[in-house]
Amino acid sequence: MASPWLDVLDDTIRACAAHERQDLVDRLRVRRAQLVEPRVRVLVFGEPSQGKSQLVNGLLNAPVCAVGDDLTTTAPVVIRHASEPVATLVTGGDDEARAIEGPGHRPVPIESAAARANADETVVRAEVGLPRELLAKGLTLIDTPPVGAPTARHTRNALAALQQADAALLVSDATKELSSSELDLLTRVCALCPTVVVVLTKIDMVPGWRRVAERNQAHLARGGLPVTVLPVSASLRLAAARAGDTALNEESGFGALVQYLHRDLIGHADLLRRRSVAALTRLTADQLTAPLRERLAAAKETDTDELTARWRAAGRKLEELQRESQRWQTLLSDEVADLVADLDFDLRDRTRRILREVDEYFEVADPAKDWDEFAEWMYENLRAVAETNSNWLLDRFEWIARKIARQVAPRGSGSLRERWLESTQLDDHVGELRRPAIERFGVGQKLFVGMRGSYSGLLMFGLATTLAGMSLINPISIGAGAAFGAKSVFEERGNRLKRRQSAARTAAHRYVDDFFLIYGKESKDTVRMIHRDLRDRCTAVAQELRVEITESAKRIKEVIDTETAQRTARVRELSKSIDELTSLRRRAQSLTAAGTVRGLTA
Structure with missing residues (x-):
């Protein structure tokens, strides 16, 4: 039956694989292989020149680690139990994962193993086997490069080794108190290796x-670091070992350190593994959860504000279009009513000016002589009135169309003039001006009128001259008769001219009235026709705009719904993954619920 901590570690490895973190999978598999071994791996670390290597040598009573003021450990030295002293250099490149495990073994004399490892940059670690009682029960000591050493490779190797340790010894000399960097280092170490x-x-x-x-x-x-401090002296330890002095050995403090390694570490190996797996799982879960939380926050904050704003803007535009529909129709009706009134006034004003000119013309002109010329003038003037009034009608409608276009943007309104002019013949409104009935004043009529006037004069003056003794017909009466006859002829000719002029004016007035009636009716029909055409066109454009805006809003809403559904699915999936990692972290935390070890942080 598998141990609970092993189940948790296996689940952690599977979680790393599920989140495609192969680097964590490889590292955890190496750590799993170490944890199932019956060994307790104790890491010795610290800043430069603190006496780490000398401490290891004192514990083992053997010069396995290089010491000296001018020597710095550059590669980890792993010391295990062996029936005979043996040393091997492991090469394989500069790789964090190989700081403890890696291929390429080269046997070397045990006395020079540490020195050669420090001298060769291709060496990943040195492995040393010693027949020591301290190591016989499964204890493995690992001397690491100093943290904060001149090269980043040393620090990286030391921190990588921490993730593979069951317990750690931070070495700090008594010449000074713990520095802020050492306290920071301890905080980091406790997160990687809980037993310190x-x-x-x-x-x-x-x-x-x-x-x-x-x-x-x-x-x-x-x-907040519940870490025990054990004072020791490696120099006293080595001196006591050489002299076999028990009291000196006790004074060195190594007795308490060895007791700690045997009783508190090797004696609680399963607890160490549980604590180690708990810390490793918490660290791994946090590494996996952090990017998931960032992605979750990003998913929750997915910017649909722009799409939502566009969708709401489309809705407002539809509402505005609906309001404008009533507004522009009212505006169109008012403008058309004003146009009809203005057209009627313009037509009346222009025709009245023509009639005034007709009256002035026939004050002097004789229709019998000038009628053809007058008819041509009348036709041209009325045609000009029709063209001017029609052009004004179309200009006003184009102005109205542009004004309405600001609200509904009608398309094609520029074709109103061409369409109406093509379907309208101006000659239809200006018919033929017929000559009025003109009374002729011929020679016979002149003689008749002259004789009637001369008779009156001859008789009147003849009677008057008889009183003077003259005969009724005398030169005076004859002259008077001739004068009166001529006067009657002239007066009758003037009267007949006035009657002809009056008849011509009456015919012209009637003709203009007929033109006003016919053209006015046609103009109003044209206004109604263009009004309906413009209204229908604007309505069609407004409907197209409504359909276009509705379809655009529908598409935007579909995109919003799709993105919302996808975001909800992503949020649900990410939340589920975070919950699973949180549950895994709680399971890891439960591994540390029971049991205590000195120097252990939960």
């Missing part, structure tokens, strides 16, 4: 190391 102890080295060189230890413990408490 601070080993205070070089206490033999600092008489007041106890005050340093107390202050370090206070710093850790203020930082």
Whole structure:
């Protein structure tokens, strides 16, 4: 039956694979292989020149790690139990995942393993086997490159090794209190490896190391780091080992450190694994959850504001179009009514001016002589009136069409003039001006009128001259008769001219009235025809705009609905993934619910 922590780790690996994080899958598989082994991996780390390598040598009572003021560990040294001393250099390139496990083994003398590893940049790690009781129960010590070393490769290798450790020893010498960088490093380490102890080295060189230890413990408490501080002296440990001095060995502090490694670590191996898996799973879950939360926030904040604004704008435009429909129809009716009134006034005014000219013309002109010329003049003037009035009608309608276009944008209104002119003949409104009946004044009529006038004069003056003794017919009466006859002829000719002029004026007036009636009726019919045409065209354009806006709004709404559905699906899927990772994190947290180990942080 698999252990609960192993199930959690397997589920974590599957979650990484599901989220396509192959780098995490590879790293967790390496860690899984390590955890199923009956070993406890303890990582020794710290900043440069803190005595890490000397601490490892003191624990093992063997010079397995290179020490010296001018020496810096550049590759991890992994020390395991072996029946005979053995050392191997592992090469395989500069890779974080290979900082602990990797191919390429080259045996070397144990005395020079650490030195050669530090000298060769292709070496990933050095593996050392020693027949030590401390290592016999499964303890594995790993000396790492110093954190914050001059090269980034050293720091990267040290931090990569932390993810593969069951416990960690932070080495800090007693010459100073824990620095802010060391406290920050501890915070990072506790997230990667929950079992940490601070080993205070070089206490033999600092008489007041106890005050340093107390202050370090206070710093850790203020930082929320429940980490134990163990003071040791590697120099005293090695000296005690050489002299076989138990009291000196106890003074070195290594007895408490060895007891911690045996009792608290190896004695609680399963708890260490559970804690390690819990921390690793929490860290992995957080790594997987962070981008998911960002994607979830982005999905929730998917910008549909522009589409929604366009959709609402389309709705407002439809409402506005509906209101404008009533407005432009009222406007069109009012403009057409004004146009009819103006056209009627213009037609009356122009025809009256023509009639006034006709009256003035026939004050002097004789219709008998000038009628043909007058008829031509009348025809041309009435035709000009019809053309002017028609053009004005069309100009006003084009102006009305442009005015209405601001609200409904009618298309094709520019063709009104051509369409109406093609279907209208102006000659139809100007008919033939017929000559009025003209009374002729011929020679016989003149003689008759002259004789009638001369008789009156002859008789009147003849009677008057008889009183003077003259005869009735005498030269005076004859002259008077001739004068009166001529006068009668002239008067009758004038009267007949006036009657002809009056008849001509009456015919012209009747002709103009007929023109006004016929053209006025045709003009009103044209106004109604163009009114209906423009109204129908504007209505059709407004309907096209309504259909176009409705279809556009429908398409926008479909896009919004589709994007909303897709966003909802993405949010649901991301939320489900986050919930699964949260549940996995809670399961990992439950692994640390029972059991305590000194130096362990939950």
